[in-house]
Amino acid sequence: MMKKAILFDLDDTLYDYEPAHQKALKAVYPIVEKEMGIPFKKFERLFDLSKSEIHRELAGTASSHNRVLYFQRLIEKTLKTLEPKITLKLYNTYWDTFLKSMKLKKGVLQTLKKLKKEFKIIILSDLTAHIQLKKINKLGLTPYIDFLVTSEEAGIEKPHPSMFLLALNKVGILPFDAIMIGDNPNKDVEGANSVGIDSVLISNKVKRNQFSEDYKKPDYIIKEIPEILRILEDIKKVKK
Ligand SMILES: [Mg+2]
Incomplete structure (x- = not known):
């Protein structure tokens, strides 16, 4: 799929x-x-x-x-x-x-450039819109981002489902159409899991078996952003 x-x-x-x-x-x-x-x-x-x-x-x-x-x-x-x-x-x-x-992590721009051809890209972030807009602009991400959802806009922070549902609403899609990538297990992974969005944890430290409860488990763990491309290819192949 x-x-x-x-x-x-x-x-x-x-x-x-x-x-x-x-x-x-x-x-x-x-x-x-x-x-x-x-x-x-x-x-x-x-x-x-x-x-x-x-x-x-x-x-x-x-x-x-x-x-x-x-x-x-x-x-x-x-x-x-x-x-x-x-x-x-x-x-x-x-x-x-x-x-x-601010400096982008390795491979971010190249990855976004590739993703943009096939997917809608949304930033989901716990802060005020004013500052996050400035960051997106300054990091040169503007051409690749379709939507932004901030906790200021949603009225509550991750992992609350509202943040994630607002993002899905903006694109007009269902949870299984989306995948969430973030560094915070409690916010990004738990939040995505709670609404049925596939979760990807970016981390150098953690292993999947260290998460005891299912709702805390990321579906995937990556060390660098470009790895997301392979995950998406695999998803495409497996779940036809
Ligand atoms: Mg973060």
């Missing part, structure tokens, strides 16, 4: 998040040092603390990832007052640097 659409997670699936994030934090720090006079280690700790507070308070929503809230919280904790100018400067510097620093 032929798939009709490929659903991709974005962060840590098509590009590596951590190097871009680290560069962005380093670019933000001189502003922090000037305005707040705290050492880098303390800034990192405060950022993580602010982030985990916002995560907890806004769990399951796109806003839980909004860096403007992290920086606002960090400044309110440190300076005990609201500083709109500094908050926005940190936010803009963070994303300007992050976007410039």
